[in-house]
Amino acid sequence: MLNYPFMQNAFMAGTIIAIVSGVVGVFVVARNMPFLTHTLSEIGFAGAAFGLFVGWTPLAGMLAFTTVSSVAVGQLSSKPSRRESSITSISALAIGLGILFLSLSNQNASSATNILFGSVIGISRTEVVEVAVLAIVVLLVILGLYRPLKFDSFDAVGARVAGVHQTLLASVFLIALAFSVSVAAQIVGSLLIFILLTLPAAAAKYFAHGVGSMIGLSILFALIGVWLGIAISYWTNWPVSFFIAVIEVLIYFIGIGANHLAARN
Amino acid sequence: MTTSATNTVLSVDQLAMAFRQKRVFHDLTFDLKQGEFLSVLGENGVGKTTLVQILLGQLRPTAGSVNYYPSRQGVTVGYVPQFRNVDAEYPLTVREFVGLALPNRLTPWWTAAERKQVASTLAMTDLTRIARTPLGRVSGGELQKAYLAQALIRQPQLLMLDESTASLDNNMKYELLELVKNYQEQTNAAVLFVTHDLPLTKQYSTNFLLMQPGQYQTGTIAELDENVVEAAHA
Numbered sequence: 001m002l003n004y005p006f007m008q009n010a011f012m013a014g015t016i017i018a019i020v021s022g023v024v025g026v027f028v029v030a031r032n033m034p035f036l037t038h039t040l041s042e043i044g045f046a047g048a049a050f051g052l053f054v055g056w057t058p059l060a061g062m063l064a065f066t067t068v069s070s071v072a073v074g075q076l077s078s079k080p081s082r083r084e085s086s087i088t089s090i091s092a093l094a095i096g097l098g099i100l101f102l103s104l105s106n107q108n109a110s111s112a113t114n115i116l117f118g119s120v121i122g123i124s125r126t127e128v129v130e131v132a133v134l135a136i137v138v139l140l141v142i143l144g145l146y147r148p149l150k151f152d153s154f155d156a157v158g159a160r161v162a163g164v165h166q167t168l169l170a171s172v173f174l175i176a177l178a179f180s181v182s183v184a185a186q187i188v189g190s191l192l193i194f195i196l197l198t199l200p201a202a203a204a205k206y207f208a209h210g211v212g213s214m215i216g217l218s219i220l221f222a223l224i225g226v227w228l229g230i231a232i233s234y235w236t237n238w239p240v241s242f243f244i245a246v247i248e249v250l251i252y253f254i255g256i257g258a259n260h261l262a263a264r265n
Numbered sequence: 266m267t268t269s270a271t272n273t274v275l276s277v278d279q280l281a282m283a284f285r286q287k288r289v290f291h292d293l294t295f296d297l298k299q300g301e302f303l304s305v306l307g308e309n310g311v312g313k314t315t316l317v318q319i320l321l322g323q324l325r326p327t328a329g330s331v332n333y334y335p336s337r338q339g340v341t342v343g344y345v346p347q348f349r350n351v352d353a354e355y356p357l358t359v360r361e362f363v364g365l366a367l368p369n370r371l372t373p374w375w376t377a378a379e380r381k382q383v384a385s386t387l388a389m390t391d392l393t394r395i396a397r398t399p400l401g402r403v404s405g406g407e408l409q410k411a412y413l414a415q416a417l418i419r420q421p422q423l424l425m426l427d428e429s430t431a432s433l434d435n436n437m438k439y440e441l442l443e444l445v446k447n448y449q450e451q452t453n454a455a456v457l458f459v460t461h462d463l464p465l466t467k468q469y470s471t472n473f474l475l476m477q478p479g480q481y482q483t484g485t486i487a488e489l490d491e492n493v494v495e496a497a498h499a
């Protein structure tokens with residue numbers, strides 16, 4: 001299976017994406033942002049469709065849309081009382097725009113399915129390099145901000161008291177998240193990005209009790225899903241995203257079960 | 266101002282605070298010196314938390330001034346807030362939680378010196394035994410101790426506690442305040458303690474600040490008139 005260049009590309013891209021999602025996911029979960037991640041992915045869908053429409057690559061369109069809107073969306077969602085409804089309205093707008101651009105761009109249905117559901121098997125070597133570069137940027141940003149980001153994500157009240165620059169930190173993290181969403185979309189598609197960006201980290205929280213070990217486990221869970229997903233998809237010809245979704249959900253429920261048992265003892 | 270007295274940590278001068286039309290307090294003046302333990306008393310909503318937030322620089326007062334000596338940067342402040350988001354599923358261990366407040370460094374991992382600092386803070390706050398328990402699974406008293414430990418890890422010269430004992434049973438209250446007292450004896454730090462608990466105040470404070478709507482009283486703990494406090498809390 002690994003003799004085929006397209007499978008090599010798929011595995012390389014998948015590995016990179018799993019690592020980024022695993023790392024970023026830990027902070028997404030700690031900062032309670034799964035919903036916002038979902039919205040960003042829908043904005044990404046609009047961006048990708050826009051990319052097709054104006055003749056860019058879908059990735060470029062996605063990056064442009066998610067990066068520009070991430071900070072604004074983060075601001076909108078900072079008021080918990082209004083969080084869900086204002087984010088939902090943005091999602092609606094994004095999906096609407098995505099559909100419009102797709103229909104305007106006269107592309108066939110398969111490019112739409114690729115954006116929505118992912119197309120890891122069709123990924124080229126150039127795209128692998130693009131994904132790798134974006135991933136490195138995201139990881140460097142997280143590394144550079146690691147201590148304050150960890151403090152703010154896991155104890156916002158304490159971080160505020162200790163003088164962490166929360167607004168700046170939140171903005172930078174949102175941009176890193178926008179990049180991650182665009183990267184992850186390459187494999188699972190914009191409809192299912194939140195799988196990789198939330199489930200492995202949410203599951204890791206039940207098994208590990210330090211930020212470092214949570215990140216390690218979250219990467220591992222993401223890798224298991226992506227690797228197995230690509231392999232099984234190769235053998236069965238069923239979609240990769242389906243298998244990744246099933247595997248991540250399974251891991252997550254095992255986590256809940258394990259936590260339940262541990263809490264009873 | 267002539268605060269040449271070398272050991273003043275904080276001085277508050279004619280401080281006033283209002284939210285839109287609502288006046289919370291005005292003309293509040295007091296000092297806090299090294300080694301002092303100031304209890305801030307007063308009924309719900311009188312402005313105790315607001316005062317603490319102004320002292321921390323999180324809120325801007327309407328009038329008056331807050332001065333730290335030698336300077337704001339020169340005084341490390343530890344603060345245990347009244348509210349915090351830690352639920353039963355909170356994943357970090359006590360040890361990780363306490364270490365979150367270590368001064369910033371670029372290394373993601375803790376250095377040997379930092380590990381020692383965390384360990385000694387945990388020992389000082391009696392948390393060594395549960396250092397590796399997830400914070401979501403510890404008792405209310407242990408939780409307050411962990412908050413205290415996180416505030417102490419930077420070795421503050423001024424420690425502020427906002428109703429840290431409010432949810433604790435009697436034994437635990439005294440246990441927590443003993444920890445504060447020990448820290449204070451070791452470091453001669455100043456303590457500002459917001460509370461409703463009169464017996465606790467009398468046992469541990471050196472000074473009090475009693476806030477009442479539109480006025481306040483302050484003095485040494487010997488001058489605290491219990492009848493007035495009872496009336497204020499009635």
Ligand SMILES: Nc1ncnc2c1ncn2[C@@H]1O[C@H](COP(=O)(O)OP(=O)(O)OP(=O)(O)O)[C@@H](O)[C@H]1O
Nearest residue numbers: 284287289307308309310311312313314315316347
């Ligand atoms: N951000 C705000 N905007 C408007 N009013 C506020 C704000 N924060 C506090 N207040 C008001 O200021 C007053 C003082 O509040 P504060 O929280 O300081 O009281 P407190 O003395 O700490 O009370 P408690 O004992 O219940 O903790 C209250 O009437 C409160 O409603």
Ligand SMILES: [Mg+2]
Nearest residue numbers: 313314315347
């Ligand atoms: Mg209060």
